Amino acid sequence: MPLTPHLRRLEAEAIFILREAAAEFRRPVMLYSIxxxxxxxxxLALKAFYPAxxxxxxxxxxxxxxxxxxxxxxxxxxxxxxxxxxxxxNEDGLKRGVSPFTCSSSAYTQAMKTEALRQALNEGGFDxxxxxxxxxxxxxxxxxxxxSHRTASHGWDPKSQRPELWRxxxxxxxxxxxxxxxxxxxxxxxDVWDYIAAENIPVVPLYLAKERPIVRRxxxxxxxxxxxxxxxxxxxVESRRVRFRTLGCYPLTGAIESEADTFEAIIAEMRxxxxxxxxxxxxxxxxxASMERKKREGYF
Amino acid sequence: MTALFNADAExxxxxxxxxxxxxxxxxxxxxxxxxKSTLVGRLLYERQLIFDDQLAALRTDSLxxxxxxEEIDFALLVDGLEAEREQGxxxxxxxxxxxxxxxxxxxxDSPGHEQYTRNMATGASxxxxxxxxxxxxxxxxxxxxxxxxIASLLGVRHIVLAVNKMDxxxxxxxxxxxxxxxxxxxxxxxxxxxxxxxxISARHGDNVVADSATMPWHDGxxxxxxxxxxxxxxxxxxxxxxxxxxxxxxxxxxxxxxAGAIASGRLQVGDEIVAAAxxxxxxxxxxxxxxxxxxxxxxxxxxxxxxxxxxxASRGDILCHPTTRPNVADQFAAHLIWMSDDxxxxxxxxxxxxxxxxxxASVTEIKHKLDVDTGAKSAAKTLSLxxxxxxxxxxxxxxxFDSYDENxxxxxFILIDRFSNATAAAGIIAFPLRRATNIHLQEQSVSKxxxxxxxxxxxxxLWFTGLSGAGKSTIANLVESKLVERxxxxxxxxxxxxxxxxxxxxxxxxxxxxxxxxxxxxxxKLMVDAGLIVLCAFISPFRAERRMxxxxxxxxxxxEIFIDAPLDVCKERDPKGLxxxxxxxxxxxxxxxDQPYEAPEFxxxxxxxxxxxxxxxxxxxxxxxxxxxxxxx
Ligand SMILES: Nc1nc2c(ncn2[C@@H]2O[C@H](COP(=O)(O)OP(=O)(O)O)[C@@H](O)[C@H]2O)c(=O)[nH]1
Numbered sequence: 001m002p003l004t005p006h007l008r009r010l011e012a013e014a015i016f017i018l019r020e021a022a023a024e025f026r027r028p029v030m031l032y033s034i035x036x037x038x039x040x041x042x043x044l045a046l047k048a049f050y051p052a053x054x055x056x057x058x059x060x061x062x063x064x065x066x067x068x069x070x071x072x073x074x075x076x077x078x079x080x081x082x083x084x085x086x087x088x089x090n091e092d093g094l095k096r097g098v099s100p101f102t103c104s105s106s107a108y109t110q111a112m113k114t115e116a117l118r119q120a121l122n123e124g125g126f127d128x129x130x131x132x133x134x135x136x137x138x139x140x141x142x143x144x145x146x147x148s149h150r151t152a153s154h155g156w157d158p159k160s161q162r163p164e165l166w167r168x169x170x171x172x173x174x175x176x177x178x179x180x181x182x183x184x185x186x187x188x189x190x191d192v193w194d195y196i197a198a199e200n201i202p203v204v205p206l207y208l209a210k211e212r213p214i215v216r217r218x219x220x221x222x223x224x225x226x227x228x229x230x231x232x233x234x235x236x237v238e239s240r241r242v243r244f245r246t247l248g249c250y251p252l253t254g255a256i257e258s259e260a261d262t263f264e265a266i267i268a269e270m271r272x273x274x275x276x277x278x279x280x281x282x283x284x285x286x287x288x289a290s291m292e293r294k295k296r297e298g299y300f
Numbered sequence: 301m302t303a304l305f306n307a308d309a310e311x312x313x314x315x316x317x318x319x320x321x322x323x324x325x326x327x328x329x330x331x332x333x334x335x336k337s338t339l340v341g342r343l344l345y346e347r348q349l350i351f352d353d354q355l356a357a358l359r360t361d362s363l364x365x366x367x368x369x370e371e372i373d374f375a376l377l378v379d380g381l382e383a384e385r386e387q388g389x390x391x392x393x394x395x396x397x398x399x400x401x402x403x404x405x406x407x408x409d410s411p412g413h414e415q416y417t418r419n420m421a422t423g424a425s426x427x428x429x430x431x432x433x434x435x436x437x438x439x440x441x442x443x444x445x446x447x448x449x450i451a452s453l454l455g456v457r458h459i460v461l462a463v464n465k466m467d468x469x470x471x472x473x474x475x476x477x478x479x480x481x482x483x484x485x486x487x488x489x490x491x492x493x494x495x496x497x498x499x500i501s502a503r504h505g506d507n508v509v510a511d512s513a514t515m516p517w518h519d520g521x522x523x524x525x526x527x528x529x530x531x532x533x534x535x536x537x538x539x540x541x542x543x544x545x546x547x548x549x550x551x552x553x554x555x556x557x558x559a560g561a562i563a564s565g566r567l568q569v570g571d572e573i574v575a576a577a578x579x580x581x582x583x584x585x586x587x588x589x590x591x592x593x594x595x596x597x598x599x600x601x602x603x604x605x606x607x608x609x610x611x612x613a614s615r616g617d618i619l620c621h622p623t624t625r626p627n628v629a630d631q632f633a634a635h636l637i638w639m640s641d642d643x644x645x646x647x648x649x650x651x652x653x654x655x656x657x658x659x660x661a662s663v664t665e666i667k668h669k670l671d672v673d674t675g676a677k678s679a680a681k682t683l684s685l686x687x688x689x690x691x692x693x694x695x696x697x698x699x700x701f702d703s704y705d706e707n708x709x710x711x712x713f714i715l716i717d718r719f720s721n722a723t724a725a726a727g728i729i730a731f732p733l734r735r736a737t738n739i740h741l742q743e744q745s746v747s748k749x750x751x752x753x754x755x756x757x758x759x760x761x762l763w764f765t766g767l768s769g770a771g772k773s774t775i776a777n778l779v780e781s782k783l784v785e786r787x788x789x790x791x792x793x794x795x796x797x798x799x800x801x802x803x804x805x806x807x808x809x810x811x812x813x814x815x816x817x818x819x820x821x822x823x824x825k826l827m828v829d830a831g832l833i834v835l836c837a838f839i840s841p842f843r844a845e846r847r848m849x850x851x852x853x854x855x856x857x858x859x860e861i862f863i864d865a866p867l868d869v870c871k872e873r874d875p876k877g878l879x880x881x882x883x884x885x886x887x888x889x890x891x892x893x894d895q896p897y898e899a900p901e902f903x904x905x906x907x908x909x910x911x912x913x914x915x916x917x918x919x920x921x922x923x924x925x926x927x928x929x930x931x932x933x
Binding site: 050136 | 321322392393394395396397418426546549555557559560588589590604615639712713714721722726843844896898
């Protein structure tokens with residue numbers, strides 16, 4: 001199926017951004033979070049540099065709490081695309097026993113995601129990192145640049161972001177500074193699924209509806225993915241037909257009841273949805289400005 | 301905001317999965333309190349584009365920060381950053397997304413606050429159409445004219461004049477007509493192709509997504525219907541081909557692909573094309589794509605092409621058809637929108653980024669400053685934040701470009717401050733100077749490669765960096781002797797010989813050090829063109845400057861050699877007694893004492909000199925050159 005003019009333009013733009021970064025930075029890396037946005041971003045990277053391999057490795061920040069199916073998919077994907085995959089975990093956080101069940105979601109995110117990412121970028125000496133974030137995901141993202149400048153301590157200062165005109169990106173960095181680059185900035189959730197369907201891009205099966213073991217907690221359906229999940233006395237595991245709109249750490253990711261087991265069905269279902277995809281992410285609930293805070297501290 | 305519908309799910313399922321009309325990029329602008337945020341919020345709300353969870357957050361926010369009591373304050377939906385909400389102003393451009401069955405939209409919501417003109421220009425740079433809000437009670441304000449002028453300057457050719465708060469003037473047609481009349485005289489001197497005036501009430505939703513019964517005298521479409529149907533000319537491939545080379549794909553010796561996004565026009569396999577900067581001609585052999593080669597491609601596709609002949613084209617070059625070439629010149633006239641707190645210094649060296657290329661540039665003259673409120677022109681010695689000037693600009697080398705009127709991609713550039721790396725200005729090219737228009741660079745028959753071949757070597761810069769006393773010059777001298785023994789053609793540039801002549805006017809402040817390295821880099825580049833192996837031994841403490849020199853030459857032509865000796869060792873050695881004097885305060889800005897040394901992160905060679913002889917290190921460098929095929933015997 002040929003792409004619509006809208007998708008074709010988004011694709012051309014994302015490829016332009018990927019190539020621009022490859023030309024400007026000495027050591028870029030692609031944050032690969034295994035989700036649908038990462039799948040699209042990786043697919044675009046393969047297209048951008050074909051017939052060469054993308055000139056950067058993939059980086060997965062593994063909290064050790066990802067869905068098992070995500071990890072399996074990640075390893076299959078790295079093998080399929082023949083790119084280097086760096087997996088990084090904050091070992092210090094593990095030693096301290098940081099987990100989604102022992103800490104508040106913000107402390108957990110700080111240690112196992114924000115801090116872990118910082119470690120991985122420093123260790124690899126990366127001066128630029130691609131991320132699959134979209135501006136339509138969340139309010140404070142709406143003002144995010146495509147080339148988003150970070151201080152030497154990986155902080156994001158909303159007031160000192162560089163104006164971004166046309167598609168001319170200022171890629172200059174001072175000592176120790178880095179850049180976050182978002183090729184999918186102008187995509188919406190619908191665009192992502194339309195593109196996945198049009199290009200037949202592999203995604204983690206968790207996006208498709210299936211009978212899964214879940215418990216109801218704080219009003220959300222949480223999947224019991226392994227034996228580490230501590231059940232409260234009144235909680236019962238039940239089997240329901242569910243799927244996920246976003247994927248993260250399984251204890252923090254809410255499923256929705258759904259019958260959609262094909263891309264087309266997902267798209268149809270999504271067009272009638274009345275909640276945003278981030279509602280499935282428990283970490284965002286704290287307060288409406290939480291994302292902005294997390295980003296200032298170095299969250300992707 | 302994702303394009304989602306509740307009530308309209310049915311309409312949507314009957315429609316195309318994704319609309320066939322081109323995406324419309326809309327800029328919303330107006331003065332503070334004209335109701336811009338309310339309009340955008342209303343647009344999204346009326347179409348049920350706000351999710352339940354977001355609406356819940358909005359209700360809470362409305363109570364906390366809003367100005368309307370219990371009523372939902374839609375403005376809060378689009379004022380994203382915490383800092384802004386606390387101050388109650390919008391300080392940055394926000395992007396919003398939605399689609400209807402007819403079209404996908406990208407809304408850039410640009411702040412009206414006076415001091416943020418640069419954000420308005422940012423939003424306008426990518427917009428097809430601008431919605432200009434006017435408060436019906438106030439009529440046109442100075443800012444309205446400013447926004448119209450900036451939109452026009454940045455190439456926005458379609459305007460919707462949204463006369464808002466009609467509810468507060470009793471939906472009076474006469475008020476509306478008067479404002480429309482006033483705007484016509486403003487627009488007369490600007491370059492718009494279409495202006496549509498629509499009377500609305502953002503707060504109550506009149507004429508926003510549906511025709512309103514409150515204004516029967518208005519017979520035009522409501523805002524959303526207009527946006528869905530407006531025709532923006534998209535380049536269907538009739539414009540001259542412009543393909544700026546963005547990245548060169550050298551997968552193997554056999555394959556060389558030139559990647560870039562087509563800025564305008566159409567490209568076909570077999571087309572005869574020219575690389576504008578070098579003037580070299582060839583044919584398009586393939587348009588390579590992952591799913592299989594293409595036969596043709598049109599703007600705005602991102603493509604990868606291969607050439608029939610081995611011609612050189614690098615990042616920043618523009619591929620075009622032989623009969624419709626861009627300008628190639630090193631001087632042009634341009635409007636600059638100043639975006640930095642540090643004012644423009646004519647004559648100062650800035651970094652220009654144009655069509656992917658980065659090079660030194662300076663403003664040689666400010667012809668006039670433009671008062672965007674009145675359109676008046678006045679003389680100026682400088683430009684400060686948010687000011688717009690018409691200037692003559694000179695670049696360090698000829699670049700390929702078009703006038704912005706002809707091409708919004710190849711006629712635009714930015715200037716970057718070399719010290720802070722901030723984006724200092726946005727540039728809009730008017731025309732080339734020196735009547736260079738019709739003088740296209742002829743293919744140079746003697747090339748770098750020819751000169752190098754005669755010398756049986758691969759030209760390169762060997763850049764020795766490190767602290768004073770690390771042994772750079774000693775080692776570089778040894779390397780040069782060893783190379784000359786092997787009949788290589790070399791040239792040595794070091795701090796002492798350069799500072800006594802070429803750079804005699806420079807001291808050791810940060811700015812002078814930067815300029816020192818820039819000149820050395822340019823000289824070294826010329827010598828590389830001559831086919832020489834150039835040895836440069838400079839402390840060169842700043843990463844940015846070393847990177848700048850690296851960017852002057854080809855990918856494998858810059859070999860960064862870090863002579864890595866600990867500061868203590870260098871202080872101990874102190875061959876010229878300089879550390880002693882610096883520590884005593886007699887020399888200022890001495891690297892390692894009161895100025896930092898930024899060690900290379902990824903040098904080609906990092907050689908510890910604390911515990912090895914200079915001779916051994918020199919041998920290792922020569923061995924490296926040999927292993928990399930740089931010395932052809
Ligand atoms: N009566 C009336 N008030 C409006 C209308 N549109 C906006 N407002 C009010 O004008 C004020 C400023 O609106 P806002 O959207 O924040 O303006 P912005 O600064 O342009 O984004 C708010 O109190 C709005 O409720 C309108 O059509 N009619």
